[in-house]
Amino acid sequence: MLEQIHLLAAVTVLGVFEQAYFFLQVIYARRVFGISPPKISGPPEFERIFRAQVNSSEYFPIFLALLWQAGLFFHQGLAAALGLLYLCGRYCYFMGYRASSSERLAPIYFTSGVLWILLAASALGILHFSLSHYVGLNILRLLTA
Amino acid sequence: MLEQIHLLAAVTVLGVFEQAYFFLQVIYARRVFGISPPKISGPPEFERIFRAQVNSSEYFPIFLALLWQAGLFFHQGLAAALGLLYLCGRYCYFMGYRASSSERLAPIYFTSGVLWILLAASALGILHFSLSHYVGLNILRLLTA
């Protein structure tokens, strides 16, 4: 069973590593700007770093959910590759948002695009499995016949 | 193996779709009320939509965790059905909260109820498995004997 999920697991652990990096950036920014918890407002530079981390955290469960469904029901290697693209895009998003609000836009469009592809792959994979499981209809075989 | 999880996977993907819808609503609200990131405060109408999305995001990993444990250890079909009820309740919550703070209450009680049922199903399922696995005690067989 581990054979079918080890690439997904590797991308998941990498993703956690990236989240840890974002958390550390907020801790450093709190020190630099002198903003102690529980305060979350401050100069725009701080608020941008803070919001970049919050946004990445909100998307993390969504990313994992799609990565795993796409990997299990569509193709593990493809899902893992898209997962790596997503993590790169998230890094660019964080660095861009830290610099200015507008620089977060291009990476957010890119990561959203990757997520929509993962969602489509998941939906297609689950649909294909359900059709062959319940109706006995194997679309792939029909197309290649 | 996919046979035992495809309904859970389908509900998971539907849930991601709903989260995407909530994110888009916040983006539209930011445009309508002219509130650019990283700002998160504004008129109550905006703050209600924003908080509805944040609350839904915070509950999403909890929902997925319970959906999958209940589906794996209790009953996949039942867990998936409860999952659909939860997603409907979340939609009503979002729409209610957008209209007024008090209209979020009924759906939040409903979705909490669904989550407690999923938690109880998960706990019972894991307990049942552990008892038969470690003690060799099969409660279901005892009850029907």
Added chain:
Amino acid sequence: MLEQIHLLAAVTVLGVFEQAYFFLQVIYARRVFGISPPKISGPPEFERIFRAQVNSSEYFPIFLALLWQAGLFFHQGLAAALGLLYLCGRYCYFMGYRASSSERLAPIYFTSGVLWILLAASALGILHFSLSHYVGLNILRLLTA
């Protein structure tokens, strides 16, 4: 298959239970301090409880992701034991933060330490699996030979 995950599932359900407790504490604090949603600012006592819950929610998907990778690829019992330690640390964090900002520090170092151990165990487990799967290199057998 359930045999290899039932301890992880049990810790997951316990973790959800803890999150539910944190959510309820915020609801009680909102009543005590008279802060109605969507407001999230108020006296420091309220903001500390609120931030403690938000922080715990942000870490919850990360915790689950590492718990399951470490349990599947390294050792289920060890991962579950570390998971219990993490949940205890989270409880101390919440109670400490509620009392004062500085009392959250010791538990946050502790829970971070547990997460880094889980991350190391996950990474080692996945690396070990991949080496033996792709290269046919079984490190454990080499070391004990």
